[in-house]
Amino acid sequence: MCYNGSFNHETLRTKSKTLHPMIHQRTLSNGLSLVVEEIPDHPLVALNLWYHVGSRNERPGRTGFAHLFEHLLFEGSAHVADNEHFRYLEQVGAYVNGSTWYDRTNYYETLAAEALPLALWLESDRMGFFLETLNEEKLNTQRNVVKNERRWRVDNRPYGLWDERLFELAYPADHPYHHSVIGSMEDLDCATLDDVRHFFQTYYVPNNAVLTLVGGITLDHAVREVERYFGEIEPGNLLAPSPVTSFGRHIPASETRSDKVELARTYILYHLPPYGDPEVRSADLTSTFFANGFSSRLYRHLVAEKSLAVDLGGWILPLELGSVLIFVITWSGSCPPDRGLEAFDQQIQDLHLTPPSPDEIDKARRILRAEWTREFENLGKRADLLSMGTTFFSNPSWGSEEMNRLRDHSRSDVLDFIESRLIHAQRSVLTFTPESQ
Amino acid sequence: MSDWRSNPPVLPSLLYRWPERMHLPHAGPMTIWHDHSGALRDHVLLIFHRGSSGDPISGNGLHDITARLLLSGTRIRDRQAVAESMERWGSSITARVTADATILSLRCLRDSREALLDLVEDILHHSTFPEEEVQRVRAQKLDSLRADLNDPGTLATLLVLALFFEGTPYSHPSQGTLSGIETLERPDILEAHRRLLHSGVSLSGLGPEPGPWVRCASQWPQVSEKKEDSLAFQKRKTLAVYPREGSVQSEIRMAIPVPPDLSFHSVLILNTIFGGQFSSRLNLNLREQHGYTYGIRSTLVRRRHARYILVTAAVHNEATLPALQEIQNELRGLADSGPRVNEQEAAVTFLSGSMARALESPDAFLGKILDSILAGDPEDHFIQFHNRLQSLSLNNLKETASRLFGEDAETVTVAVGAPDTVQSLPSALLLTDHPFV
Numbered sequence: 001m002c003y004n005g006s007f008n009h010e011t012l013r014t015k016s017k018t019l020h021p022m023i024h025q026r027t028l029s030n031g032l033s034l035v036v037e038e039i040p041d042h043p044l045v046a047l048n049l050w051y052h053v054g055s056r057n058e059r060p061g062r063t064g065f066a067h068l069f070e071h072l073l074f075e076g077s078a079h080v081a082d083n084e085h086f087r088y089l090e091q092v093g094a095y096v097n098g099s100t101w102y103d104r105t106n107y108y109e110t111l112a113a114e115a116l117p118l119a120l121w122l123e124s125d126r127m128g129f130f131l132e133t134l135n136e137e138k139l140n141t142q143r144n145v146v147k148n149e150r151r152w153r154v155d156n157r158p159y160g161l162w163d164e165r166l167f168e169l170a171y172p173a174d175h176p177y178h179h180s181v182i183g184s185m186e187d188l189d190c191a192t193l194d195d196v197r198h199f200f201q202t203y204y205v206p207n208n209a210v211l212t213l214v215g216g217i218t219l220d221h222a223v224r225e226v227e228r229y230f231g232e233i234e235p236g237n238l239l240a241p242s243p244v245t246s247f248g249r250h251i252p253a254s255e256t257r258s259d260k261v262e263l264a265r266t267y268i269l270y271h272l273p274p275y276g277d278p279e280v281r282s283a284d285l286t287s288t289f290f291a292n293g294f295s296s297r298l299y300r301h302l303v304a305e306k307s308l309a310v311d312l313g314g315w316i317l318p319l320e321l322g323s324v325l326i327f328v329i330t331w332s333g334s335c336p337p338d339r340g341l342e343a344f345d346q347q348i349q350d351l352h353l354t355p356p357s358p359d360e361i362d363k364a365r366r367i368l369r370a371e372w373t374r375e376f377e378n379l380g381k382r383a384d385l386l387s388m389g390t391t392f393f394s395n396p397s398w399g400s401e402e403m404n405r406l407r408d409h410s411r412s413d414v415l416d417f418i419e420s421r422l423i424h425a426q427r428s429v430l431t432f433t434p435e436s437q
Numbered sequence: 438m439s440d441w442r443s444n445p446p447v448l449p450s451l452l453y454r455w456p457e458r459m460h461l462p463h464a465g466p467m468t469i470w471h472d473h474s475g476a477l478r479d480h481v482l483l484i485f486h487r488g489s490s491g492d493p494i495s496g497n498g499l500h501d502i503t504a505r506l507l508l509s510g511t512r513i514r515d516r517q518a519v520a521e522s523m524e525r526w527g528s529s530i531t532a533r534v535t536a537d538a539t540i541l542s543l544r545c546l547r548d549s550r551e552a553l554l555d556l557v558e559d560i561l562h563h564s565t566f567p568e569e570e571v572q573r574v575r576a577q578k579l580d581s582l583r584a585d586l587n588d589p590g591t592l593a594t595l596l597v598l599a600l601f602f603e604g605t606p607y608s609h610p611s612q613g614t615l616s617g618i619e620t621l622e623r624p625d626i627l628e629a630h631r632r633l634l635h636s637g638v639s640l641s642g643l644g645p646e647p648g649p650w651v652r653c654a655s656q657w658p659q660v661s662e663k664k665e666d667s668l669a670f671q672k673r674k675t676l677a678v679y680p681r682e683g684s685v686q687s688e689i690r691m692a693i694p695v696p697p698d699l700s701f702h703s704v705l706i707l708n709t710i711f712g713g714q715f716s717s718r719l720n721l722n723l724r725e726q727h728g729y730t731y732g733i734r735s736t737l738v739r740r741r742h743a744r745y746i747l748v749t750a751a752v753h754n755e756a757t758l759p760a761l762q763e764i765q766n767e768l769r770g771l772a773d774s775g776p777r778v779n780e781q782e783a784a785v786t787f788l789s790g791s792m793a794r795a796l797e798s799p800d801a802f803l804g805k806i807l808d809s810i811l812a813g814d815p816e817d818h819f820i821q822f823h824n825r826l827q828s829l830s831l832n833n834l835k836e837t838a839s840r841l842f843g844e845d846a847e848t849v850t851v852a853v854g855a856p857d858t859v860q861s862l863p864s865a866l867l868l869t870d871h872p873f874v
Binding site: 042043044046079082083086087088090091092093094095096110111112114115117118121122125129140141143144145146147148149151152155156157158260261262263293294295296300303304307310311330332333359362363366367368369370373374376377378379380381 | 442443444445446448449450451452453474475476477478508516517519520521523524525526527528529544545546573576577579580581583584586587588589590682683684685686688714715716721724725726728729730731751752753783786787788789790791792793794796797798799800801
């Protein structure tokens with residue numbers, strides 16, 4: 001390979017500055033979906049590969065497996081030796097990583113446009129020829145790495161258990177979202193090479209994947225290159241999709257845990273319909289005017305005026321089987337969490353007496369527009385949004401269209417949502433209190 | 438299977454392009470502006486060259502609280518009106534303090550630029566710092582710092598820097614210490630604000646129309662680009678431990694001083710090989726070979742008066758001593774034998790590509806520029822970056838490695854972990870309390 005990186009003085013000026021760019025979609029004969037967004041003259045390309053598999057596809061006794069598998073996929077394949085995957089990409093200055101979530105697993109690289117064939121070669125080699133070099137030693141090493149990741153993210157960190165415990169409270173034991181993405185130490189110990197083989201053959205097939213390329217590449221070039229690298233990979237036999245949604249099966253629950261934390265903190269979860277439903281949009285607007293920013297109702301009341309809390313926020317987690325709206329409030333040292341939660345509930349009830357004004361809804365629309373714009377300013381995130389839209393909605397432009405839907409979403413829909421889903425809702429509440437209290 | 442699949446694709450020379458600065462009439466030398474095509478909003482940094490190293494000894498945290506209070510009210514807007522003026526347009530102002538600077542990050546959608554300019558001028562010139570807001574924010578800062586100190590990773594970082602910079606203006610955290618924050622009063626803040634506005638400002642931004650922002654920044658004196666003296670301070674090789682009950686991991690931090698006469702580009706290459714990328718020596722050893730950690734990194738940090746390399750890792754309890762030994766082994770290995778030629782080549786292309794990858798998003802781009810401004814880099818820093826990396830010989834690097842990582846390197850290491858684990862480390866200085874109370 002030749003990596004003679006050199007700078008010149010050429011000024012970067014791309015021609016595409018809009019949010020309605022040149023997006024194309026193609027499907028290879030083996031079922032791989034290809035999405036291309038051309039940004040002429042851009043010196044970089046973001047590659048983003050979604051597999052439609054996540055922790056929700058794990059079987060009982062194997063929690064954390066999808067994530068462990070993601071780690072293994074960086075350990076080499078038939079033509080890529082151990083530890084070489086990262087080395088090849090880092091030699092061209094690429095940013096490279098992957099992540100696992102409830103509904104999907106993604107792998108991504110951002111690199112010089114000229115180096116795209118290298119990324120395609122690596123991604124296709126592990127999609128087509130991963131199992132040939134798999135061995136017990138790799139599995140054990142990555143098992144240790146993932147157990148360390150769990151210690152670091154969850155077990156050794158203040159409030160680190162929050163999402164695991166909150167979802168356990170919010171969903172019945174047989175629900176695919178009941179267990180955490182990172183999984184339990186015991187289940188990680190149980191994972192076998194046979195599990196890895198079965199998982200790979202079931203889910204890591206081209207007809208269960210979306211490959212997105214964004215940046216300095218043309219459609220013709222992209223199709224040619226992707227055909228070259230991925231075209232020979234055989235499709236798999238996909239499982240029937242899991243039953244969609246158990247929305248409505250949730251159970252109200254509340255738990256207070258004593259933990260190694262300095263300040264008490266409460267997480268409050270409300271259930272929503274699957275992502276894409278207009279009610280999720282209402283939830284997004286509500287969480288924004290209610291708990292996003294210094295001028296939001298909740299911040300003004302709990303933090304600025306009453307000093308009951310030191311910080312708070314609210315956001316939606318977009319999920320395929322049913323999204324959730326989560327508020328998090330860190331209470332000040334002088335505020336018992338029970339008293340704080342009463343004040344939060346009062347603010348929720350006040351939404352009925354004093355519904356959001358048109359100005360509040362407009363402000364929320366504006367804030368969300370700025371947030372979506374920020375996503376589109378980042379090449380890698382832009383590619384991830386295209387993969388998401390294609391995977392969940394068979395529409396790569398779903399993200400940019402969502403900005404318009406938020407702009408047009410009516411205030412009356414938001415008011416209906418507040419009445420039906422917040423004021424009279426079943427919810428799950430998890431509070432951490434300091435061990436000293 | 439195709440033969441071509443057995444080898445990575447041959448790539449053309451990679452062309453890393455860095456956008457030119459726009460040359461603005463009537464703008465001073467420290468105005469850096471680019472028309473970054475990926476920026477869909479205006480992104481602006483106002484950098485006041487006065488940070489927490491200018492805090493009074495008995496009142497540390499002064500610059501941080503002053504910055505936070507900039508949004509707490511002006512002569513014509515109370516706190517709520519300031520927040521509304523910003524958020525109703527989807528704009529944001531975040532103020533943060535580093536050791537060397539107070540930085541206002543300003544972002545707005547293009548159609549609300551004038552509104553944000555008006556607000557920025559108001560908060561900078563007419564903030565009133567009301568007494569009740571001073572008390573509220575001070576109490577919030579104390580709560581937040583207590584929470585930070587309860588996080589083992591944050592505590593470990595603050596501890597290693599406190600020991601490393603002991604006796605210098607860099608020794609306390611930017612947010613202050615508990616005792617320092619408690620002493621802060623409104624008159625101190627008014628004086629700090631007055632001095633801030635006379636400290637010299639740099640302006641950096643992305644967007645098509647710099648004029649309004651240049652006019653805004655021209656009200657303050659600009660700083661010169663002269664390189665400032667290095668900080669002279671006494672260090673000694675130290676391993677200190679802080680016992681934390683219930684820890685399931687040890688948070689390890691090591692600070693390695695960078696002598697002021699060593700070439701920045703040499704040190705940057707060596708740090709990349711040592712721990713600055715995924716395929717670095719440290720990560721391949723501690724993560725991929727031994728499975729001690731989720732990840733270990735080293736970062737070259739440049740402050741105006743000092744440079745150091747900071748090693749960061751969280752390792753499971755049983756691996757604490759072996760991990761420290763392996764870090765030492767890697768230090769010695771680089772000091773004794775220097776890097777290999779293939780490592781040098783890979784590090785140069787990685788760093789060149791990483792620099793170009795800043796074009797992925799406006800935030801990443803401005804981050805690079807901010808780092809360069811605060812470090813006092815010459816104007817041609819970005820354009821000549823690759824050439825300067827490439828001009829270094831392997832012998833240059835070996836000599837630098839010997840001084841940087843050799844036996845005489847006065848490293849400061851901290852481990853925060855379970856009492857049984859960290860107190861059994863040989864030759865460790867036991868910290869029974871930390872210096873942030």
